[in-house]
Amino acid sequence: MSNKPMPLATAISAPFWDGLKAGKILLQQCNSCQQWTFYPRRHCSHCLSHELSWREVDGRGTLYTYTVARVPTLPEFAGPEPQILAVVELEQGVRLNTTLVGLQPEALKVGMALKPVRARVKEDGTVLLRYTSVDVDLIELDEVLKAPPQPSADAGPAKRKIDVKDIEALKALVSETFSDWSSQVLVDQSLINDFAALSGDDYWIHTDPERARKDGPFGGTIAHGALVQVLMSRMQVPLDFEVTGFNNMVNYGSERLRFPSPVPAGSLIHARSRVKSVEVLPRGTQMVMEINVHVVGQERPAVINDLVILYM
CATH class of the missing domain: 2.40.50.840 (OB fold (Dihydrolipoamide Acetyltransferase, E2P))
Incomplete structure (x- = not known):
């Protein structure tokens, strides 16, 4: 469930x-x-x-x-x-x-x-x-919801390899269309509790199911927004390209980060993404990926993250 x-x-x-x-x-x-x-x-x-x-x-x-x-x-x-x-x-x-x-x-x-x-x-x-x-x-x-098996890293069709110096090919990736859905991740109460202990954010709306059912606005506990954001790393989004030819790649930050809807404890989540922009800067080539995380079955995103990736 x-x-x-x-x-x-x-x-x-x-x-x-x-x-x-x-x-x-x-x-x-x-x-x-x-x-x-x-x-x-x-x-x-x-x-x-x-x-x-x-x-x-x-x-x-x-x-x-x-x-x-x-x-x-x-x-x-x-x-x-x-x-x-x-x-x-x-x-x-x-x-x-x-x-x-x-x-x-x-x-x-x-x-x-x-x-x-x-x-x-x-x-x-x-x-x-x-x-x-x-x-x-x-x-x-x-009907107990269980974490689905994660696909292997090399699962799916072969990716197009695009050299980081091929700016025109990178800019051609910019699109309004999102990728297919990623693999799914289970956000259960145990995971939420572990994150609360790690982060120090043990507010009752995350960690006290009984009180959250009685006093909370969501009918139960919900995951921390930051936890859902971090879990993006677990989801394998089926992108059809791979950038190559760079020395270093860093997640430079986010141009936009929003948490439009909650993730109730016991939810399955998945993500999809699109290339929002590509720009050549003095420090390297910057790609902005819009990543949306949803509770499975829900149309409204739980997280919207415009992730800035810097290739150097």
Whole structure:
């Protein structure tokens, strides 16, 4: 998962969430009228009795209604497939909100038989309940976001070699068009904590997930802007050229550095770039590369860096 909103267990609802962690689906049943209740509460939703017991059910049901969210309900839910939000009516008569998985929108039909899918969403074993058709061979999902494997340094097509003295060829690289996306990097809480310890910036919006969920404007902790900027070095942007023939190359600085949007803890990020300008100066040949870092699936950049590279 990325920094998706997570349910917060209360004293009343904790047995439901603990049950999912243990591989069980638990619902409340009234000891007085025998009716079932969901969402968790202190009293029976039918007779108002406070005599409720938690009992295990198999979770099977039918599709009561659904909607296909082709535009993500939140940026954190962006992905290659649209969200399928649904209400499932269980055999016990209660209804619950969920997400359908393993199904294409055109295969959906109100009243179709569904079964639960346990989706592990956090390393601590937190499980959310998804649903799919009874005909789909799917019981569990691992939705914990993991760092993807990094490509080898020589992966991809061969690059054009351009001599640093060939100024016309370098200037021909200037373009409004960005490169393809780089490899992806996972920005998890552990990495953020390590950077906080290294930099001394341990402000709670970066390092205290519980307080950030309650008091922060982003629903959780976010990465330091400087950390995301530094992580550019880990991303392999697939440039189709390589500058050669220089003695030394230095990152001279940035003409512009902006942090337009946050990177929530647990996000995958990637970058793309373009050559913005090439100029011959007394100290060497200067190239400005505009590098934009995005959270995967989000259109607005998290970092915009006009990086100045000096070839000498």
